[in-house]
Amino acid sequence: MALSPQDLHRIAQSRGWRDGRVEVFDTASGKVTVKGLRATRHAARYHLLNGVARLLGLPFLQAAPMPGGRQAQQTEVARLRALHGVGARVPEVLHVDEDHFVMRWLGQDHLGDVIQSHHPQAAALWREAGDALVRLHAAGQYLSQGFARNMIVDGAPAAPRLAGLIDFEDDPLQVMSLPDAQVRDWLTYLHSTLWMLPMPEAEADARIDAWMAAESPAVRARYLQACRRMSWLRFLPRHRRFGRDTLSLQAAAAAAHRYLQRHTGAPTSD
The missing domain is CATH 3.30.200 (Phosphorylase Kinase; domain 1)
Structure with missing residues (x-):
């Protein structure tokens, strides 16, 4: 072009x-x-x-x-x-x-808006974006701000697809290692999507397990570490009157707690 x-x-x-x-x-x-x-x-x-x-x-x-x-x-x-x-x-x-x-130009529809509107393809797009993260990391790359708002959806086709990723004004490798930057991608992505995802918990958990299984051992270890540190936040209130930030933290922490239970076989501290 x-x-x-x-x-x-x-x-x-x-x-x-x-x-x-x-x-x-x-x-x-x-x-x-x-x-x-x-x-x-x-x-x-x-x-x-x-x-x-x-x-x-x-x-x-x-x-x-x-x-x-x-x-x-x-x-x-x-x-x-x-x-x-x-x-x-x-x-x-x-x-x-x-x-x-x-x-x-990629488009104007953000993944976060598409998921929050409970679009019929919201769950499929969530899986597609996570799969894109796996491929990106396998190529030795990483995002800058891995939030759903920086993931653009092409809504023109009958079956919408992920058009691409935007917003790269900062470079995390200036202050952290590549595995750290990659696990940060997962934390920001899950934090910005799980709270509004129209998908059963068990299905979302299975997809997170599959994504982590495809990651490097270093990323898996760091993700497990993050789950240990944030698990207690699952006790945050889940009522919408406490705001989006509280809801998103609670949902991500609850998923982290479930991940710990599946992959350590031991109860986590409350």
Whole structure:
């Protein structure tokens, strides 16, 4: 997919991505997404979270630096190109300029919204996204922010499919190992989906078991460690009036507790 000089000029002159940071354009070659620079962020905002992660002995909870500006753009472009190079479903980078870059448009439907709406294909899409994570990790790669909001669904076909993954402005390998970054993908993915997943617990548990069985021993060990540390959060209230964050933590912790019971054969501490 190549952009014409006319399209590049129209994009460069637009106020849309300057004011709103992200803008979608119709071009002669198809739809594209333009992303401008994010304001620079101060590293001090991450010190507390990183300190807690070290205190708990869970390095994969560390925040990856998100400096903004050109550095963030360079990081995202490099990550997108690396992921595209191994066949991952990410937007193809089409053009890079000093204050913006252009990538292929994937769509506007987020997996989180699709699952929460209880779409008839929600469970199938949840499985497809998890399978994509397994393949990504097998290729030696990882995400940046593995939340369902960063997974785009193509809703055009009769049977919707996962169109791709977005948002790579930070690089977790700056502060953690590859297995840590990969297990963080699972924690963020499950945290952002399990609480609203229209699927029986036993079926979801079986799928998590299959995904972990396909992962490296290092990732499985770290996931088990995370399950031990977060299992007690299953006692959080499950009522919607306590908010989405509480519901999502409770559901992920309950799944972690069940995983421990299946894979250690011993009761967990309350």
